[in-house]
Amino acid sequence: MTPTTEAASTRLPEGHANQFALLRQRRFAPFFWTQFAGAANDNLFKFAFTVMVTYQLQLAWMPPAMAGLAIGALFILPFLLFSATAGQLTDKHDKTKMIRFVKNLEIAIMAIAAWGFLRADAGVLLACVFLMGLHSTLFGPVKFAYLPQVLAPRELTGGNGMVEMGTFVAILLGQVAGGLLVALPQVGHATVAVACLLLALAGRAVAQAIPPAPATDPGLKINWNPVSETWRNLKLAHGNVVVFRSLLGISWMWFFGAVFLAQFPSFAKEVLHGDEQVASLLLVVFSVGIGAGSLLCETLSRRQVEIGLVPLGAIGMSVFAIDLYFASRGLPAAAQMGLGTFTAQPAHWRVMADLGLLSLFAGLYSVPMYALIQMRSQPTHRARIIAANNILNALFMIASSVIAGALLKAGFTIPQIFLFTGIANAVVAFYIFMLVPEYLLRFVAWVLSRFVYRFDIQGQEHIPEEGAAVLVCNHVSFIDAVLLMAASPRPIRFIMDHRIFRVPVLGWLFRLAKAIPIAPQKEDPAAYEQAFADAVQVLREGDLLAIFPEGAITRDGSLQPFKGGVMKIIEAARAEGMETPVVPMALTNLWGSYFSRIEQRDGQQVAMVRPFRRGLFSRVGLRVGSAMPRAEVQPESLQRRVSVLLGT
Template identity: 40%
Template structure:
């Protein structure tokens, strides 16, 4: 089935009002916060120490509610209709907006900080409901696109709110317009919140809210650990906010002291970074064809490491006077710096969107709010750690800004190593996705025939040496590959294949022990609820035609009866990895990046899954005209 563009979700009632409401909320938070910082910096005469103290206090007061109340908010999100939560919180935002008016006009720092704490408190309660609502209103194939739009909207709102807040707070006359804008945005956000469809909880709504934060956090983490990969994904998302905090916080100083740019350079770099995040988020939805593709996560981490390092090594400015954005980006070095910043954002979008979708998709509906609350707490914690890390590097160790940015960029590789060691599937998916995308133009049909959960045996024709990678890239779930032992034992490939959980097999007449061990491993994998891929022809095709199926899989089904899914590989004969030209991989550039397809047929019940029946089904799939949809 073809996936529609995620932008179409904006037109639908189940997503459009929600998107606008959360966008306006993020915009208002940053509009008020940056206005406060500008008023403090350029208002009444204050020392640099006093300004620094107030700025740090403002940052702390906005984050503090996430530590204190996010878990309570997650508990509420799991027991109350999320539409009702969003409406009440947007109404609270209206009250805060009205309170912001006298605070800004009077310039009273204590009152402004109190209002900022209120905005932080409202955001802490809003975040779990905001993210846990998505899986209720979106289908699984829309979840990546929905998260992409949310990330795009969030960063654009942060950027625009920061810029507008700084401009409007710079003069007393514009300050009145700023107050009116904050109030109007809050009211408009409430109006859109009223059109968000209901999202009722899946558990008992009479359950009491536990106000013991420590006990609630322990129970939530214990439940999250029961679902493999979710806690790791939360930590990986939190690393993204660590990196973002370091980059965005140090960007003004780096632009001035290293790049030699004035405030306009900072604004442009912030803008293109946000645009990069948005572009990467939307690109993620496009590249993953609407499905959850965790292979993009390592790719994103590598990209952030590479371009983050290049940005850290940006050449220092030679002049004494600060240059404007026009002068800076007219130079070759300025263009390269801008390109590095936008690509950090693009790869950041590729990194974070699949992780957020994974957390939402894998978490049970009755735990989703608390899971997103744990995510909020960890995000806030990593942001605080990022600030402390910057202080240690810059103040205590007295290292340069370039060193700080370089260490942060290289931290992506450390995070990647931790992720891959804990869950090798991330790296394997990246390899399969890259091979599928760079070698061919892969189109997939029949993904809906693959079971979402539980065991299954996939049988496919065998045309090239990378059939297993193409089928793995096409599948919505990880596959266990059964492959010829001499191929498995290739020194370069063996570590990767072992990581992928491949099962080596040899014909019984070649290696009786290996054959028995492979059959036992296949049966155990099926008992464990996994999908197992078998090439029943037993060898690579020499002619491109379908060969006689062997019956070994029938003996597996006799002991472990599971559904059998026939799969057909289209258009691969004659490509570089096939034996069309004798030995494979001897004719470079043969049908490179040609259109090929993977088609999954309807499942066959184990009682009817004979070699003859499955061979006929796959032959029929190969014979008909290819209608492969992305």
């Protein structure tokens, strides 16, 4: 049995209740709890050590303000050094066996760390920080390569949301436990030592229940040179432009998050004038926000990989990071406060709201990016792509530590660093979305299909999850293409009347979407032929192509006769040996909306005259039929199928 068929045999039915149903599945639940225990242990250990250095030890060579940065940088250094090797090992070997090996390693590391806590030996604990970084380096490619091997494409967003939520809840519990346990008088260090060992043992026990996940490239020859393999992995990732730039986007998110996470103990102590419990509260708020944002992704995306959420997440991250600066810069000096005193002051609730909301939007930003990378990477080298992601993450997090440390030394306050990060996030996000316009296009489609219209989709499963296909739809309004984008988990290239590119804003969007302009043959023969050549090239590349065979937007709401251009495309594809599926679609209830030609002006029917003529959340729909048998694909039969879908 191949990995693909094995995964398919255990997948949930399409109609399962929600992402939480995955926790009742053996293919997901033991893996979820294994990674949960590992993340909790990582963070219990690291945060207990950070709090110990910040509040309890007086180390001349590691001042409290730099402790979080130093520990964070040392933890991620193995990602930079060994991710390439970890990616190869994951592609070559059964992922379940890799997970169990990593959990055995964790037990050994935690035994050494327990000795370091009992002796309060910062040197030993720093060595364990590096070793736990190695543990996480080995687990990272397994974590994200395992999911697409056992989940259906429509489960990827929910599955990633659950893992992201679980990771940050584990971070929350681990860091809260670490902060509280290490502060226990006289027994704090011993308690942390025992807790770390117990979590490592629990993670290894639950890993035993993970089902086999066969190797995707068992014949791979391992290159043990980390430098050359790192370069090879980065080149491999760069081969898919959308995937590579998504890796950069995720790495930037880790830069952003690392700045905040590393500064929480010092921010709580020096800016908010709180004790260890206040530092733990900030982590609670941040982790709950990430978890909530991650879980929201499935609901907001209609269970598809919806990268339109990424710009929304980026906007929220910047807005609330910048407001955090204004919320925290004017707080008066005070004696160190406990949790009760801190929460009794209204000004501190704004700080916590900013932290919670910026982290919620970070969850909306990251989950769709991870799902996109998993869906669009080749299974045989998916783990190496994820390893490349971990390498870039490490570089960006090291850069965040260096830049934050330099800003601190230059005299910047912690709130000013947050302000700098929020502004930088806005600049970087805009740059990424211009490089990969698909994110921006999907955001526009997502907004239109949820806030301007109430968009109901039926038969979405008929849109092919992979391979070339021709999508044939009726043409009702100027935003038909935008609504089709919102319905498809994959990007679509459109053939569109060249005149639509003259419409303000919409014309710019369609150029951004690389829509193919077509002019009547009598008007511009060269443009006509070029459009068909470009259309066939889209199919040759294995992508989705959409065409509106009526040739123009309807002027009375009725379905117009289909023209023969669609057959010219299909026949040209067949001539190259491509039997491309043809999927009929029908947009319903869109006639009469603002973007349809229903208004009269100077004796002509025009669109976009009366904004919100049907109000917000106007009901519209898309009905998707099954692919037509090849022998039946003719303009007349296509028109009949679309008419049936319309209910006419």
